[in-house]
């Protein structure tokens with residue numbers, strides 16, 4: 001399965017599907033991995049992005065459904081702008097939980113997702129959720145200009161110029177960033193003086209922010225496994241002093257606010 005608009009990362013010509021992967025008219029070929037994804041990182045070998053441990057932790061935590069209110073809210077915003085047959089891009093898709101949930105909710109749309117991390121994309125593709133996954137860098141995505149009717153972007157590096165290029169005129173980008181209180185319950189265990197998030201918004205560049213939506217719930221993370229997976233999928237896993245991690249390791253339950261800000265942006269016609 002391929003996606004409308006995929007272009008060769010070497011020469012920029014359109015890619016078409018072969019038995020074994022994708023190829024451009026100049027014969028630059030890209031093999032499909034066993035899990036079904038294609039590596040479209042320029043220069044061949046993928047590298048960078050989140051590690052295998054982070055990918056597995058993200059998978060383990062998200063699968064438990066703690067972030068269901070967030071994916072529902074993102075879906076509600078998509079529902080306002082999607083027409084049947086639309087192409088929706090999950091930018092820096094991670095291990096694909098949001099891509100899979102959203103493609104289930106919008107079966108008539110065509111979903112694709114990419115991430116810099118091969119570990120993430122491999123897990124995402126193995127979901128076999130009907131979406132197409134590829135490795136790519138958000139600063140240079142191998143898709144033709146205007147080929148995405150909508151895009152979602154959660155907790156990831158933002159590249160305004162590139163995201164605006166990818167969107168069709170009138171297209172919508174839904175970007176999610178951590179709200180002030182997000183995971184404060186976790187930070188209170190890890191740190192002596194936890195600091196709220198600053199909610200700094202990315203520079204939207206040529207896009208226009210048309211709406212801000214806050215999703216805030218209080219969650220109870222149950223079991224050491226889930227508490228550990230939550231820590232391991234956040235940057236606090238490598239930023240926290242040992243004493244904080246030891247305090248957390250004793251917890252088999254954690255109450256914390258989940259606080260998200262959705263920025264809905266439009267590309268003007």
Ligand SMILES: C[S@@+](CC[C@H](N)C(=O)[O-])C[C@H]1O[C@@H](n2cnc3c(N)ncnc32)[C@H](O)[C@@H]1O
Pocket residue numbers: 048049050058091092093094095096097114115116117120136137138139153154155156157
């Ligand atoms: C915090 S995770 C969020 C993943 C997913 N959106 C989610 O919410 O589950 C950030 C993701 O951005 C990816 N990433 C980091 N730098 C990137 C880049 N330059 N281009 C594409 N993806 C990148 C990482 O590999 C990681 O999967």
Ligand SMILES: [Zn+2]
Pocket residue numbers: 008009010011012013024025026027028
């Ligand atoms: Zn080519």
